Amino acid sequence: MTHTLNALVTVGAVVAALLAPPHAGVATTRPAVVTTDNETPVLYDDEAGGNASGDDPAIWVHPADSRKSMVIVTAKEGGLRVYDMGSRELQSLPATEAPRVDGAVGRYNNVDIAYGVRLAGRPVDVAVVSDRYNDQIRFFVIDPAGATAHTPLTEVTAVDQSFLFNPDRQAVDEERTAYGLAVWQPRRGETYAVVTQEGATTIATARIVEIGGRLGYTDVRQLTMPSSFRLQDGTTWVPCEEPGVLPQLEGVAVDQSSGVLYAAQEDVGLWRLQLPLGSGSQPKLIDRVRDFGIHDVYDSETEECEPVDPNARGYGGNLLTADAEGVDIYYGPGSTGYVLVSSQGDDTFAIYRRQGANKAVGSFRVTGVDGADDINGSDGLAVTNRPVGDYRQGLLVTHDEPETGADVDDERDTTNFSYVSWDDIARAMSLSVDTRAGNDPRFR
Numbered sequence: 001m002t003h004t005l006n007a008l009v010t011v012g013a014v015v016a017a018l019l020a021p022p023h024a025g026v027a028t029t030r031p032a033v034v035t036t037d038n039e040t041p042v043l044y045d046d047e048a049g050g051n052a053s054g055d056d057p058a059i060w061v062h063p064a065d066s067r068k069s070m071v072i073v074t075a076k077e078g079g080l081r082v083y084d085m086g087s088r089e090l091q092s093l094p095a096t097e098a099p100r101v102d103g104a105v106g107r108y109n110n111v112d113i114a115y116g117v118r119l120a121g122r123p124v125d126v127a128v129v130s131d132r133y134n135d136q137i138r139f140f141v142i143d144p145a146g147a148t149a150h151t152p153l154t155e156v157t158a159v160d161q162s163f164l165f166n167p168d169r170q171a172v173d174e175e176r177t178a179y180g181l182a183v184w185q186p187r188r189g190e191t192y193a194v195v196t197q198e199g200a201t202t203i204a205t206a207r208i209v210e211i212g213g214r215l216g217y218t219d220v221r222q223l224t225m226p227s228s229f230r231l232q233d234g235t236t237w238v239p240c241e242e243p244g245v246l247p248q249l250e251g252v253a254v255d256q257s258s259g260v261l262y263a264a265q266e267d268v269g270l271w272r273l274q275l276p277l278g279s280g281s282q283p284k285l286i287d288r289v290r291d292f293g294i295h296d297v298y299d300s301e302t303e304e305c306e307p308v309d310p311n312a313r314g315y316g317g318n319l320l321t322a323d324a325e326g327v328d329i330y331y332g333p334g335s336t337g338y339v340l341v342s343s344q345g346d347d348t349f350a351i352y353r354r355q356g357a358n359k360a361v362g363s364f365r366v367t368g369v370d371g372a373d374d375i376n377g378s379d380g381l382a383v384t385n386r387p388v389g390d391y392r393q394g395l396l397v398t399h400d401e402p403e404t405g406a407d408v409d410d411e412r413d414t415t416n417f418s419y420v421s422w423d424d425i426a427r428a429m430s431l432s433v434d435t436r437a438g439n440d441p442r443f444r
Contacts (some may be wrong), residue, residue, distance in 0.1 A: 004324055010018065015354070021338075029363075031363040032428040032429050033346045033363075033365055033366075033367055034365075034421075034425050035366070035367050035368070035420075035423045035424065036066075036372050036375070036419060037369050037370040037372050038087050038372065039210075039370070039372045039373070039403075039416055039418040040054075040071075040081070040083050040416045040417045040418075041087075042403045042405075042408050042414050042415070043075055043403075043415050044412045044413065044414060045076075045412070045414075048412075049078070049412065050077075050079075051077040051415075052074045052076070052081075052095070053075060053077070053078060053413065054073055054074070054075055054379075054399055054400075054401070054415035054416055055073070055074045055075070055076055055109055055415075056074045056110040056326065056379065056380030056382075056399065057071055057072070057074075057380055057381065057397040057398070057417050058072050058111045058112050058113050058127065059113070059383075059384045059395060059397060060113050060142055060146070061384060061386045062146045063081065065146075066386070067085060067144065067147070067388075067389050068146030068147045068375060069086075069147065069388040069389060070082055070084060070085075070142075070145060070146055070147050070152060071083045071085075071382075071397050071417065072113070072140075072142075072153070072420075073111065073194065073380075073399075073417055074109055074110060074111050074129065075095075076095075076108060076109065076132075078095065079094040079096075079106075079422070080092075080093040080095075080108055080111070080129070080140070081092045082152045083417070084147040084389070085388055085389025085419075086389070086416065087417075087419055088355075090116045090152055091151065093153060093289065095107060095108055097158055097364070098131060098133075098134040098136060098157070099159045099160070100134065100136075100159060100160045100161065101160060102169045104134055105133065105407065106131040106134055106138065107128045107131065107132040107134075108129050108130070109129075109131070109132050109147045109179055109198075110129070110180050110181040110182075111127055111128065111129045111130075112181055112182050112183040112193075113126070113127060113142075114128050114183045114191045114208065115185070116185075116188070118189065119141065119210055119213075119215060120210075120213055122409060123168060124141050124142070125141070125144070126141055126156075126208075126215065127139070127140040128181065130177065130178040130180065130195055131178060132177045132178055132198060132231060132325070133172075133175075133177070134172065134178075135164050135166050135172045136161045136162070136177050137157075137164070137178065137181070137195065137206065137217055138157045138213040139155065139156050139157045139214070139308050140155050141153070141155075141156050142153060144289070156215050157212045157214060157215065157216070158164075158211040158214040158215055158216030159214075161216045161217060162217075162220065164177070164178050164195055164197075164204050164206065165197045165200070165222075165245055167205065170195070171290065175199070176197060176198055176199045176200055177199040178195050178196075178198075179195070179196045179197055179249075180195065180196035180249060181193055181194065181252065182252040182253050182261070183254065184205070184254040184256070184259070184275060185256055186259055187380060191207070191208040192205050192206060192207050192208065192275075193205070194252050194254060194261060194275070196249040196250055196263070197397070199246060200246050200248060201225040201226065201246050201247060201248065201274045202222055202223070202224055202225070203219055203225060203263065203277065203279075204221065204222045204223075204273065205219075205220070205221050205277055206218065206219065206221075206226055207219040221276070221278065222260075222277070223277040223278065225248045225249060225263075225265065225271070225283065226268075227239075227429070229293070229431055230294075231315060232308075232315065235295070237292075237294075239267040239268060239296075240297065241298070242303070243298065247267045247268055248265070249266070250264060250266060250318050250325060251263070251264035251325050251326040251342070251380065251381075252264070252327060253328045253329050253339070254275065254329075255329055257335070259274060259276075260272055260273070260275070261273050261274070262286075262327050262329070262339055262341075264323075264325060264326070264327050266323035266324055267289060267321060267322045267324075267338065268285070268288065268289060269285055269286070269287050269288035269289050269317065269320055270285070270324060270341055270350075272286055272340075272358060278342065282403040286358045287317045287350070287352070287358075287360065288315065289321060289323075289324055289345075290318070290321050290322070290345075291314055291316055291321075291322060293315035294312045294313075294314035295307065295309070295312065303334070311430045316409045318332075319341075319348075319360055320345075321344070321345030322345050323344045324341055324342075324344070325344045325379045325381075326341070326342040326380040326381035326382075326398070326399065327339065327340065327342075327381075328340050328355075328381055328382050328383045329383070330368035330383050330385050330394065330422065331434075332353075332385070332434045333434055334355075335354060335356075335434070336353075336432065336434075337353075337354035337363070338352065338354055338361065338431065339351070339353075339354055339358060340381060340396070342378040342379065342398065342399075343363065344377050344378060347374070347376050347377060349363060349364055349365070349366075349381070349396075351429065361429065362429055364425060366418065366420055370403075371406075372418060373400070374404075375398055375400050376400060376401060376402060376404075377400075378398045378399050378400060378401070379399040379401065380398075380399045381397065381398040381421065382396070383395070383397075384432075385435055385436075387435050391422065391423075391424035392421075392435070392436060393433045394422030394423070394433065395419060395420070396420040397417055397418070397419055398418055398420065399415065400416055401414070403415055403416040407416045
């Protein structure tokens with residue numbers, strides 16, 4: 001049975017969140033620079049390339065042999081790709097028709113990892129994927145042999161799962177469907193997916209359960225986030241979007257210890273809110289994109305938003321340039337660690353402290369060396385503090401678009417993913433390194 005909880009964030013709560021000043025302490029600090037020499041093969045978003053457009057990565061950590069760990073990424077209509085720690089492709093899974101009577105061929109948008117889910121009487125690790133063309137979640141069991149497995153991923157999605165945001169297939173085909181995704185495992189034996197809606201401000205949670213020897217979900221609950229904001233000057237700001245589109249959220253990550261959800265609203269900023277949805281605590285806007293509060297109008301000819309007043313300053317922060325995209329958490333001891341957000345508009349990555357009021361630390365950009373290119377327009381990202389392969393101090397994996405280089409056909413739409421050592425990031429930004437399990441219960 002599906003249960004829906006509609007809980008509106010009040011305008012008053014949004015205004016209160018805006019009264020805090022932006023992170024002025026890092027306003028004049030230039031982004032640090034780190035390097036990468038490890039990137040996955042290029043994906044081409046055209047018929048010859050299987051319409052593969054990289055979007056979001058997840059890092060699966062092998063429980064005993066870190067060198068068997070893997071990176072699993074979405075390629076939208078191109079399905080999924082699985083890579084080893086040297087960025088070599090291990091498996092390419094096409095986007096297949098969803099197992100439902102009205103199923104369409106999928107479009108896989110975001111992915112995260114659930115550890116120790118019960119299936120057929122045993123615990124399994126699962127890649128959990130949002131499918132935009134079917135407005136649902138899909139599930140892929142991970143072979144415990146990891147990078148040495150012949151078939152690392154196998155789909156185990158139960159048949160005829162409910163739509164997450166829509167009443168029927170006709171509504172699904174309008175594509176206001178499942179978008180961003182993160183896994184939440186609050187306690188042993190309990191696993192949820194947190195999913196955002198494309199073109200809307202809705203966030204949903206769904207409990208992952210075994211159904212007929214496969215994996216499905218139930219108990220879908222929803223929360224509506226703000227789409228307009230009262231400003232200190234008394235005006236109401238509505239982020240400029242295409243007609244009929246609301247300011248959507250995509251990047252999400254859950255602090256597995258505290259149940260805090262971090263969610264990036266692309267044209268607004270970074271939110272934190274307490275799970276479960278509807279628990280009573282008000283969402284807090286941690287940081288705002290630079291052009292927050294600047295009134296724009298949509299130009300139907302150019303399909304761009306233009307400011308009403310080109311000299312307007314707005315009420316934005318200093319680290320995020322729209323779109324605010326991928327989000328993930330680097331765990332440290334206790335409540336310490338960092339929240340990472342990709343700032344797609346200026347090709348940088350913002351870092352906030354995990355504890356307390358999530359104070360901003362600063363930002364960095366990634367430069368390619370030894371044949372790898374610079375990171376541009378990053379969408380999804382994933383980070384782990386655990387040793388994986390040669391990355392003994394942890395690893396960041398990030399989307400890169402467009403992928404460039406001597407061997408890349410720059411006449412085609414290109415993407416890929418780059419691996420960045422956490423040790424390099426930590427040195428460049430004077431951050432902590434801790435490779436213990438920390439407070440992420442999935443590794444205990």
